[in-house]
Amino acid sequence: MIALLIAGGFSLVFTLLLTPLFGRLFKKLSWGQFIRDDGPESHHSKRGTPTMGGIVFIIGSILGYLVGHAVSGVPWTMVGVLVLAMMAGLGLVGFVDDFLKTRKQQSLGLGGWSKIAGIVLVTTVFAFLAIHPEFLDENRLTPASTFISGWRDIDWLNLFAFGPVVGMGLFILWVNLITVSASNGVNIADGLDGLASGASIFAFSAYIFIGFWQANQSCFNDQIDPVVLYKCYEVRDPLDLAVVAAAIAGSLVGFLWWNTSPAQIFMGDTGSLGLGGALAALAILTRTELLLILIGGLFLIVTGSVVVQRVYFKITKWTLGQGRRVFLMSPLHHHFELKGWAEVTVVVRFWLIAALFVAAGVGAFYLEWVSR
Numbered sequence: 001m002i003a004l005l006i007a008g009g010f011s012l013v014f015t016l017l018l019t020p021l022f023g024r025l026f027k028k029l030s031w032g033q034f035i036r037d038d039g040p041e042s043h044h045s046k047r048g049t050p051t052m053g054g055i056v057f058i059i060g061s062i063l064g065y066l067v068g069h070a071v072s073g074v075p076w077t078m079v080g081v082l083v084l085a086m087m088a089g090l091g092l093v094g095f096v097d098d099f100l101k102t103r104k105q106q107s108l109g110l111g112g113w114s115k116i117a118g119i120v121l122v123t124t125v126f127a128f129l130a131i132h133p134e135f136l137d138e139n140r141l142t143p144a145s146t147f148i149s150g151w152r153d154i155d156w157l158n159l160f161a162f163g164p165v166v167g168m169g170l171f172i173l174w175v176n177l178i179t180v181s182a183s184n185g186v187n188i189a190d191g192l193d194g195l196a197s198g199a200s201i202f203a204f205s206a207y208i209f210i211g212f213w214q215a216n217q218s219c220f221n222d223q224i225d226p227v228v229l230y231k232c233y234e235v236r237d238p239l240d241l242a243v244v245a246a247a248i249a250g251s252l253v254g255f256l257w258w259n260t261s262p263a264q265i266f267m268g269d270t271g272s273l274g275l276g277g278a279l280a281a282l283a284i285l286t287r288t289e290l291l292l293i294l295i296g297g298l299f300l301i302v303t304g305s306v307v308v309q310r311v312y313f314k315i316t317k318w319t320l321g322q323g324r325r326v327f328l329m330s331p332l333h334h335h336f337e338l339k340g341w342a343e344v345t346v347v348v349r350f351w352l353i354a355a356l357f358v359a360a361g362v363g364a365f366y367l368e369w370v371s372r
Helices: 002-028 041-046 054-072 078-104 112-131 164-189 195-216 226-231 238-259 268-285 297-320 332-338 343-371
Strands: 147-149 153-158
Touching: 002 054, 002 238, 054 078, 054 238, 054 268, 078 112, 078 164, 078 238, 078 268, 112 164, 112 268, 164 195, 164 268, 164 297, 195 238, 195 268, 195 343, 238 268, 297 332, 297 343, 332 343
Parallel strands: none
Antiparallel strands: 147 153
16 A cells, blocks of 8 residues: 555655756757647647657656556565556657657558557567466466456456367457557547546546455455455456556656646657556456456547548548548547637536546446446
8 A cells, every 4th residue: 555655656746846947958858749730729829849758757657657566565476567558668769659650740650550569569479478387476476367358357258269279369469459459549549638647547546446446355464354255356457457557647747737738848759658558457467458448448439539530521422522520630539629619618517528427437336346
């Protein structure tokens, strides 16, 4: 518990105090945001705002985690390192993309498939390490599970049911599907000042609760009430997953102070891909993979709006000879901007939607335990 509080507190103070310094450094390096000409006109004034702010909260999260463990005297764990490695790895992919954008002064950095290839590479290494028998703990648990999980592992959905070779292939595909979806979801949501960072705070806060509750009700907790032992969770080091989530959430709170409207720094793909990777890793390691659909509900909605827009445009172009659109602009938050909503209004209302999804996800998680 002490490690959790220190990790969150340290990372918050780190980003709150140092984000403006990083912002000035990025400005000197000419790491300024490029704004598309076809976007909302109100966004044109944001051109040149320092980007790649994800560097700040990724560093803050890692330092917060390490300091939390150093001060509490509790050793760090493999699961904590895996989450932060996934975050840093996808953050590196995003950094390359951001750097190319600022260098070329255009909205396209890495090509779409190049970016996906980078995400897949990092995720495949994560998947391999998360399930490798070399990393079994004293309870014979690997960091991740071979089962697809909802609120916990689903007994009849064992990916290794077809043997270890096919099972490993299916597991890597499944982990990549989760990670690509989560990272792109956060990336698409990062279009208004503070939207992605604020919504992510809610999502990571959910994993603080989930990890803490799983630790309290762990099958390997000697102090668990025998009456509820049959409801226990077989999750590797869940309390440390809560510590990681607290470090990331704390770093985002400090960052949001400078990222909210009018933003003095943007997280860039460095931050959005890193956050998506961390969310995916937490869902996989807490064994709540399908629950991420609810916890990250806002990200699903904004991503869905892009898919609907593109599919409808192509269908109408093929059938009617002229492409039509469902929304004035996608993702969805830009549609409401063009409808006349102020940017702050859109952001706050989307935060409320994100909070409701997170509340539903945490409620469903707890309800499963109560009703079991």
